[in-house]
Amino acid sequence: xxxxxxxxxxxxxxxxxxxxxxxxxxxxxxxxxxxxxxxxxxxxxxxxxxxxxxxxxxxxxxxxxxxxxxxxxxxxxxxxxxxxxxxxxxxxxxxxxxxxx
Numbered sequence: 013x014x015x016x017x018x019x020x021x022x023x024x025x026x027x028x029x030x031x032x033x034x035x036x037x038x039x040x041x042x043x044x045x046x047x048x049x050x051x052x053x054x055x056x057x058x059x060x061x062x063x064x065x066x067x068x069x070x071x072x073x074x075x076x077x078x079x080x081x082x083x084x085x086x087x088x089x090x091x092x093x094x095x096x097x098x099x100x101x102x103x104x105x106x107x108x109x110x111x112x113x
Contacts (some may be wrong), residue, residue: 040087044084045092052077068107
């Protein structure tokens with residue numbers, strides 16, 4: 013995979029309130045992590061790589077060309093942010109793999 017650090021610098025992060033049971037803090041703390049990576053405007057990938065990602069991940073990319081990954085497994089925003097980063101890298105790595113014939 014290309015420079016993971018560069019990919020993450022091009023991402024934007026958001027937080028939101030996580031759904032489900034959470035006790036006293038459920039309506040106060042934003043633990044859900046949302047990471048947004050714009051495939052169309054990135055400088056990390058070539059045009060060929062962008063097209064490959066757009067085709068393979070078309071169900072996860074919105075009309076603006078943004079790949080949006082969420083994580084809300086943990087009660088910690090920091091852990092969810094790390095998980096979202098891992099998910100993003102995993103998705104991109106698998107999308108860029110070329111199947112052998």
